[in-house]
Amino acid sequence: MERTETIPYEPAPETVARATWLRGQLLSWFRSSGRSFPWRDPGRRPYEIAVAEILLQKTTAAGVARAYSGFIKRYPSWASLALARLEDLESELRPLGLWRQRALVLRQLAQSIEERGGDVPCSRAELERLRGIGPYTASAILAIVYGRTEALLDVNMARLLDRFFGPIGSSGKERSRSLHQLASLLVKGGHCLQINWSALDFGALVCKARRPRCQECQLKAECWYARTQITPTSDAPSG
DNA sequence: CTCCCGTCCA
DNA sequence: TGGACAGGAG
Structure with missing residues (x-):
């Protein structure tokens, strides 16, 4: 056979x-x-892409679209996010739902990236080791940030x-x-x-x-x- | 499989 | 009023 x-x-x-x-x-x-969404615009930094993907998890894109620009303005970099106060982060995320775990995930992710020198991993294995990044989010980052076919x-x-x-x-x-x-x-x-x-x-x-x-x-x-x-x-x- | 969670729409 | 939402973790 x-x-x-x-x-x-x-x-x-x-x-x-x-x-x-x-x-x-x-x-x-x-x-x-x-x-058309702000996180789809060409020229977005890896940080902006990664943040968008975390916010989009199990959350309506329309809702994220409302909060996205304000969030990026308040936390413009991995460094600022790594140093964020948890309470501030939570109130920023509250309208989106899942705010408690997402605040933890975002800050811990930012700290992990900072420890790596500020660069987002470019392999699936490395990405999925990070808290809050599973198969889907890893694919999204690989495709959007690194131009991979995913x-x-x-x-x-x-x-x-x-x-x-x-x-x-x-x-x-x-x-x-x-x-x-x-x-x-x-x-x-x-x-x-x-x-x-x-x-x-x-x-x-x-x-x-x-x-x-x-x-x-x-x-x-x-x-x-x-x-x-x-x-x-x-x-x-x-x- | 369950929980996380506010918002939206039939 | 309840299911559904760019999922992931325990």
Whole structure:
């Protein structure tokens, strides 16, 4: 037997074709409807990128957008953040939620970076050793700061992939592996940041968790979710 | 698996 | 009023 049957490192040809089509659609959609955030602006320092990624964890991007500029202005560097008073940090973070653990994480992260001479690690292993930096945040820093080809598989992209390609695997482990495979397939075609941000924005604005806008979605003809869940008389299920 | 947590929207 | 949010840690 072929080893590809037991070790599916290679996605099926049809999957590759659909992923390529999806890429084109997302990039096209992003040019006209993508979101603009201060932390996406070119020229941002690694510090500003890292802080944004911590703030964005399990928090709405719209909320972070409101607090971001003020936070950077008040704490403009790793050094200032490392020396911050915990109470001040907490009150700055309070409107975003998760303020207690995030204040600790940010200050400890700043102190760790300062001990390294002020530079953000450029390897996944080093990044994930730091408090508050897991697989996703490490990928984001590698992609945005160091220009590496990494998939930003957050809840938005996961939902989009899940719906577009259809349910994958029975176990959570298998599903996770397939999602990462699809995500890396998307990103490997080039334009890493554009495709990542387009998938995130599309998942947040069109392929929403609550009320997906399937009727006006340009992917509906090829989307598993739209083709199976939509009925002529009703939009996407409300639940 | 649970907790962290304020905000937003159906 | 409750689920969901650019996750991560215990």
